[in-house]
Amino acid sequence: MAGRAAKSQTSGTGKPRTRIQKRNREMILRAALQVFSQHGFRGATLDQIANEAGLSKPNLLYYFPSKDAIHHELLQGLLDTWLDPLRAMNPDGEPLDEILAYVRRKLELARDFPRESRLFANEIVQGAPRILPYLETDLRTLVADTSGHIARWIDEGRIAQVDPTHLIFSIWALTQHYADFEVQVTAVLGKDDPYETAATHLETLFRRMLAV
Amino acid sequence: MAGRAAKSQTSGTGKPRTRIQKRNREMILRAALQVFSQHGFRGATLDQIANEAGLSKPNLLYYFPSKDAIHHELLQGLLDTWLDPLRAMNPDGEPLDEILAYVRRKLELARDFPRESRLFANEIVQGAPRILPYLETDLRTLVADTSGHIARWIDEGRIAQVDPTHLIFSIWALTQHYADFEVQVTAVLGKDDPYETAATHLETLFRRMLAV
DNA sequence: ATGGTATTTGACCAATCGGTCAAAAGAAGG
DNA sequence: CCTTCTTTTGACCGATTGGTCAAATACCAT
Numbered sequence: 016m017a018g019r020a021a022k023s024q025t026s027g028t029g030k031p032r033t034r035i036q037k038r039n040r041e042m043i044l045r046a047a048l049q050v051f052s053q054h055g056f057r058g059a060t061l062d063q064i065a066n067e068a069g070l071s072k073p074n075l076l077y078y079f080p081s082k083d084a085i086h087h088e089l090l091q092g093l094l095d096t097w098l099d100p101l102r103a104m105n106p107d108g109e110p111l112d113e114i115l116a117y118v119r120r121k122l123e124l125a126r127d128f129p130r131e132s133r134l135f136a137n138e139i140v141q142g143a144p145r146i147l148p149y150l151e152t153d154l155r156t157l158v159a160d161t162s163g164h165i166a167r168w169i170d171e172g173r174i175a176q177v178d179p180t181h182l183i184f185s186i187w188a189l190t191q192h193y194a195d196f197e198v199q200v201t202a203v204l205g206k207d208d209p210y211e212t213a214a215t216h217l218e219t220l221f222r223r224m225l226a227v
Numbered sequence: 228m229a230g231r232a233a234k235s236q237t238s239g240t241g242k243p244r245t246r247i248q249k250r251n252r253e254m255i256l257r258a259a260l261q262v263f264s265q266h267g268f269r270g271a272t273l274d275q276i277a278n279e280a281g282l283s284k285p286n287l288l289y290y291f292p293s294k295d296a297i298h299h300e301l302l303q304g305l306l307d308t309w310l311d312p313l314r315a316m317n318p319d320g321e322p323l324d325e326i327l328a329y330v331r332r333k334l335e336l337a338r339d340f341p342r343e344s345r346l347f348a349n350e351i352v353q354g355a356p357r358i359l360p361y362l363e364t365d366l367r368t369l370v371a372d373t374s375g376h377i378a379r380w381i382d383e384g385r386i387a388q389v390d391p392t393h394l395i396f397s398i399w400a401l402t403q404h405y406a407d408f409e410v411q412v413t414a415v416l417g418k419d420d421p422y423e424t425a426a427t428h429l430e431t432l433f434r435r436m437l438a439v
Numbered sequence: 440a441t442g443g444t445a446t447t448t449g450a451c452c453a454a455t456c457g458g459t460c461a462a463a464a465g466a467a468g469g
Numbered sequence: 470c471c472t473t474c475t476t477t478t479g480a481c482c483g484a485t486t487g488g489t490c491a492a493a494t495a496c497c498a499t
C-alpha cells in the first residue's frame with residue numbers, strides 16, 4: 016500500500032470510463048455551471064457545488080482534482096460551441112441572410128443557455144483572468160476574418176456601410192444582454208418571455224442598419 | 228467604561244463629520260469599487276479592499292459597519308447617477324436628437340466610469356440579489372414612462388416604428404458592452420481606444436434604425 | 440502641557456474556505 | 470462466498486473569511 020494514487024484514477028484530464036463516472040461528472044458540471052454563473056469563480060464554493068450536485072465535497076473532489084479544474088473544463092467546453100455560430104457564417108452566402116441568421120442563432124443561444132452566457136459574462140467582466148490568451152489569439156483571428164468578409168460585402172455594395180468589427184460587437188451585446196441581464200429585463204418587462212419580441216426587434220434593427 | 232458604543236460613532240448611515248472621515252470614506256469607497264467591480268460581491272474580500280485603500284481591516288470597519296454596508300452604499304450612490312441620462316430625456320424635444328443624445332451620454336458614462344458599469348453588471352448578472360426590488364419599482368416605472376414618450380413619437384410619425392422598451396434595452400446593451408466587456412473588446416481590437424469608433428458606429432446604427 | 444476625542448492597530452475569534460486521507464461501503468466477476 | 474476495484478464518506482488540516490475588542494496612538498482645543 017505504498018502508492019497513494021489509485022490505479023484507475025479518472026479525474027483530471029482523463030475521460031470517464033464507467034457509467035457512474037460519466038453520470039457524476041455531468042451532474043457536477045451542471046451544478047458547477049449553476050453556481051459559477053451565479054456567483055463568479057471566487058464567489059462560488061465547492062460546498063455549494065457539491066450540495067447542488069447532491070454529492071459530498073470529498074466525493075466531488077474524487078471526480079475533479081480542484082475547483083479550478085471544474086471551472087476550466089466548463090469554460091473550455093463552452094468556448095467551442097459559443098463561437099460556432101460565428102464560424103458558421105458563410106462568406107459566399109447572401110450577406111443580409113447570413114448576418115440575420117447569426118443574430119437569430121446567437122439569440123437562441125442566449126435563450127436556451129443563459130447560464131452558459133452568464134458564466135462567460137462573469138469571466139469577461141472580471142477581467143477574463145483565465146481566458147484572456149484565448150481572446151487575444153483565436154477569438155481575435157476569428158473576428159478579424161469575419162470582419163474581412165463583412166468589409167468585402169460592404170465594398171461590393173451588398174450591405175450598407177458599417178464598421179464590421181463594431182457590427183459584430185453589436186450583435187454580441189444585443190443578444191447576450193437578454194441572457195446576462197435577464198433579471199433586469201424581466202423586472203422591467205414583467206415575467207413574460209421577452210425572446211419573441213426581442214427576435215422581432217433585433218431583426219428589424221439589423222435590417223434597417225444594413226439595408227443598402 | 229460601561230458603554231461600548233463610541234459617542235461620536237459616525238459609521239453606518241451617519242454622514243462624515245471630520246475631514247479625515249470624509250477622506251477615508253472616499254478612499255474606502257474608491258478601493259471597494261475597484262475590488263467589487265472586479266470580483267463581484269462574494270469574490271471580494273475586506274482584506275483586499277483595506278489593502279487597496281491603504282488601511283488596516285479594523286480601521287476600514289471603523290468607517291463602515293460591514294462588507295454589505297460598503298457594497299450597499301456604493302450601489303446606492305451609483306443608481307441615481309446611472310439613470311440620470313434616461314431621466315434627462317425630454318419628451319418635448321426632437322425625438323432623434325433626444326435619443327442620440329442619450330446614447331452619447333450613456334457611452335460617455337461607459338468610457339468614464341467603466342468600474343461603476345461593471346459593478347452594476349456584476350450585480351445584475353448574479354441575479355441582482357441586492358437591488359431587485361429597486362428594479363421592479365423605480366426602474367420599471369422609469370422605463371415605462373420613457374417607453375410611453377417613445378411610443379408617442381412613433382405614433383406621431385417622428386421616428387420609425389420600433390418596440391420602445393427593446394429600444395431602451397438596445398441602448399443599454401450596446402453602450403455598456405464597451406465597459407463591461409472591455410477586455411474582450413480590447414483583446415479583439417488591440418489596445419487602441421475603441422470609444423471614438425464606437426460613438427460613430429452607434430450614431431449610425433440608431434440613425435438608420437429610427438429614420439422615418 | 441493636559442485632557443478629551445477621534446483614529447488606528449495587533450491580537451484574536453468563530454465560521455468557512457479549498458483540499459487531503461484513511462477507512463468504509465458498493466459493485467462486479469469468479 | 471471471496472476478492473478486487475470503484476465509489477463514498479467522516480474526520481481533519483492549514484489558510485482565509487468577516488468581524489470584534491481593548492489598548493495604543495494621533496489630534497485638537499484649552
